[in-house]
Amino acid sequence: MSTDIYLIAFALLLALAGLKRWRSNRLPLPPGPRGYPIIGNLLDMPSEHQWVKYHEWSKKYNSDIIYLNVLGSPIVVLNSYKAANDLLGVRSALYSDRPLSTMLNELLGWKTLLSFLPYGHAWRARRRAFWQEFNSERSTNHRPKQLWYSRDLLRRLLEDPKRFLHHIDYTLSATIIAIAYGVDVQGEDDPNVERAGKALVNLKDAAISGSFMVDMLPFLKYIPAWMPGAGFKAYAERARPHTTDMREAPYQQGCSRLREGKGEPSILSRSLGGHSIDGHPDEELIKDVTWVAYTGGAETSPLVIYTFRKGQEELDAYLGARLPAFEDIPHLPYVRAIMLEVLRWQSVLPLGKCLSSFLPWSIPDDRPLGAPHRLTMDDEYKGYIIPKGSTIFVNVWALLRDEEVYSDPGTFKPERFLKDGEIDPKTLDPIPNFGFGRRICPGRFFAMDSLAISVASILSCFDIAKAKDARGRDIEQDIQWEGGFTRHIIPFECAITPRSAKAAKLVRDSELM
Numbered sequence: 001m002s003t004d005i006y007l008i009a010f011a012l013l014l015a016l017a018g019l020k021r022w023r024s025n026r027l028p029l030p031p032g033p034r035g036y037p038i039i040g041n042l043l044d045m046p047s048e049h050q051w052v053k054y055h056e057w058s059k060k061y062n063s064d065i066i067y068l069n070v071l072g073s074p075i076v077v078l079n080s081y082k083a084a085n086d087l088l089g090v091r092s093a094l095y096s097d098r099p100l101s102t103m104l105n106e107l108l109g110w111k112t113l114l115s116f117l118p119y120g121h122a123w124r125a126r127r128r129a130f131w132q133e134f135n136s137e138r139s140t141n142h143r144p145k146q147l148w149y150s151r152d153l154l155r156r157l158l159e160d161p162k163r164f165l166h167h168i169d170y171t172l173s174a175t176i177i178a179i180a181y182g183v184d185v186q187g188e189d190d191p192n193v194e195r196a197g198k199a200l201v202n203l204k205d206a207a208i209s210g211s212f213m214v215d216m217l218p219f220l221k222y223i224p225a226w227m228p229g230a231g232f233k234a235y236a237e238r239a240r241p242h243t244t245d246m247r248e249a250p251y252q253q254g255c256s257r258l259r260e261g262k263g264e265p266s267i268l269s270r271s272l273g274g275h276s277i278d279g280h281p282d283e284e285l286i287k288d289v290t291w292v293a294y295t296g297g298a299e300t301s302p303l304v305i306y307t308f309r310k311g312q313e314e315l316d317a318y319l320g321a322r323l324p325a326f327e328d329i330p331h332l333p334y335v336r337a338i339m340l341e342v343l344r345w346q347s348v349l350p351l352g353k354c355l356s357s358f359l360p361w362s363i364p365d366d367r368p369l370g371a372p373h374r375l376t377m378d379d380e381y382k383g384y385i386i387p388k389g390s391t392i393f394v395n396v397w398a399l400l401r402d403e404e405v406y407s408d409p410g411t412f413k414p415e416r417f418l419k420d421g422e423i424d425p426k427t428l429d430p431i432p433n434f435g436f437g438r439r440i441c442p443g444r445f446f447a448m449d450s451l452a453i454s455v456a457s458i459l460s461c462f463d464i465a466k467a468k469d470a471r472g473r474d475i476e477q478d479i480q481w482e483g484g485f486t487r488h489i490i491p492f493e494c495a496i497t498p499r500s501a502k503a504a505k506l507v508r509d510s511e512l513m
Contacts, residue, residue: 027385030076031061032068040069051397055079058398065384071216074390076375079398081405084436087381088373088394092437097374099391102221103212107236108202109243112284114292115371119438129289131442133267139445142179143326146450149175150457151323154507157462161496172450180290181254182266192250196294199246202239247291254290267293296443311335311414312499315460321502323510324456326449333422335456337414339448340423343433344400345412373439396432461503467493 035041045068046053054077057066064080078084088095097119105111114130117123132138149171156167173193174185185193206212212232214220225233255277257263271286280286314334315324329336373392378385401409406416417427434441441447458464466474475493498504 027380027383030065030067030382030384030386031063032057032066035069039071042070044068045070051395054393054395055398055401058395065381065386067384074387075393076386076390077393077395079395080402081399081432083381084394084399084432087379087386088392088436088439091379092439094376094379095373095392096438097376099372099374100218101206102214102218103232103236104203104206104215107214107221107232107240108206109240109247110203112288112291113295114288114442115295119376125285126288126292127438127442129271129285130292133270133289133293134443134446136445139449140326142446143449143453145179146175146453147325149178150453151507151510153454154323154457154461154510157458157496158498158504158507161462162493164494164496165491168454172454175450176293176296177250178264178266180267180293181250182257182264182269183250183253192253195242195246195249198242200295202242206239246294247287250294251287251290293443296441296447311338311455311459315456319460321506323506324453324460326453329452329456332456333418334414335459336423336452337417338459339451339455340417341412341414344406347396347400347433371439373437394432394436399432461499461507462496463499465495465497467495 033041033044035044054066058064058077058079064078064083066077066079068075068077078087098116100118101116105116110116112122112126114123114126117126133141152174153167153171156171157164160167170185170188170190170193173196174190177183177185177190177192183192213229214232220230220232223230223233225237251268254263254266254268258269258272258277263269267290268286271282271289272280311332311334314332318331319328324332375386375388375390375392378388380386400406403409417423419426434444434447466476469475498507
């Protein structure tokens with residue numbers, strides 16, 4: 001009888017498996033443009049502002065999940081916070097992998113960067129090590145350096161305000177280099193900052209141009225460089241040393257300072273934990289952890305500081321005649337609301353990684369990149385089948401312009417985050433900027449600290465206004481953004497002036513602790 005029971009149970013399992021497969025085959029795909037045979041939705045893809053088109057499709061098809069297929073590659077775009085959280089958060093075990101770019105990961109040498117690593121042991125080890133440095137409690141250890149460089153930024157703006165974009169970029173890059181490696185950055189033309197710039201330009205080119213056939217046909221990486229159509233190999237040979245230099249040079253510099261007894265506390269020194277530098281068993285992991293901090297800080301932090309104006313009355317009332325410190329930030333709700341509204345209003349990553357990085361042709365665009373998710377097995381959601389291997393994008397732009405959450409979303413209005421003069425805890429925090437699930441940015445607390453102290457410091461000391469022409473008339477600026485691994489603002493003119501002689505003196509007299 002026991003044998004019969006096993007046979008019945010086995011048959012029942014087979015029937016259930018067959019039913020699930022039949023049901024999956026019967027379930028519809030999420031709605032989206034119909035497309036064409038073979039090429040699918042290739043011709044439907046917008047050439048610019050892709051996230052806006054996805055939002056329009058979401059409304060047209062009355063669905064917060066949109067399905068596309070380009071040359072057989074399934075793509076799913078999530079246009080609501082609920083859908084993004086349900087799939088990438090609640091079901092993160094299925095959605096935490098990354099698509100592979102042969103050009104970017106292998107030929108250019110970015111494969112061990114935490115953002116691009118596939119889900120698995122190597123990713124978990126690096127994520128764990130990074131989180132130990134940048135979780136909500138440990139992240140406060142970096143505040144002395146962040147405060148030092150925020151004061152340095154004020155002095156740069158006082159001395160040469162016209163180069164404000166450069167000062168912001170340079171100062172925030174210097175902050176993360178000091179924190180990661182314990183290495184001080186030169187006043188100008190620092191080689192570590194320049195290394196980052198070169199490597200990140202290559203990263204942008206490889207990710208956006210979409211001109212590398214090797215991403216569609218990975219076996220092409222084995223063909224000789226002299227063969228017709230192998231120009232990508234020559235490009236990779238020129239570009240890869242920049243990636244290697246960015247990863248290796250500051251690490252070696254930091255290690256040399258530690259050997260000489262000159263090293264300052266840093267991620268590098270704490271990761272070594274007093275052990276011998278040479279031949280350290282976790283040397284590669286330490287390189288990758290400091291490298292991802294270096295990359296993230298150099299590429300993503302500067303953007304948000306470009307777009308604020310208000311909050312000075314609150315600063316004056318609370319601070320009086322001194323510069324802000326980190327302990328002041330909880331008492332400055334309007335300044336915090338400005339920071340949150342900038343994150344909502346102009347997202348660094350309004351969409352995940354653009355399609356052109358997966359396709360074998362160039363699509364001109366201004367589309368910024370994040371890192372998309374990849375589904376590891378078939379899944380069902382809201383009565384739709386989401387196929388295994390789908391590339392999953394979150395339309396962060398749509399999430400942060402949801403009219404049910406943010407009234408009048410096109411208007412810059414920090415007050416939307418306030419209730420009775422304090423940050424409203426019920427207001428949806430724009431956490432979509434930092435990702436979802438197991439792939440959520442582990443450096444988000446550090447980033448928010450940097451933004452808060454920079455915004456508060458600049459607003460407390462400077463007035464920001466439109467630049468004037470030779471006749472004293474306001475110069476109207478059409479602010480534009482360019483794509484990249486993240487969005488970057490195109491340089492523009494503005495007038496940055498000390499709020500008073502006392503404010504200028506306060507900046508000059510401030511101690512760089």
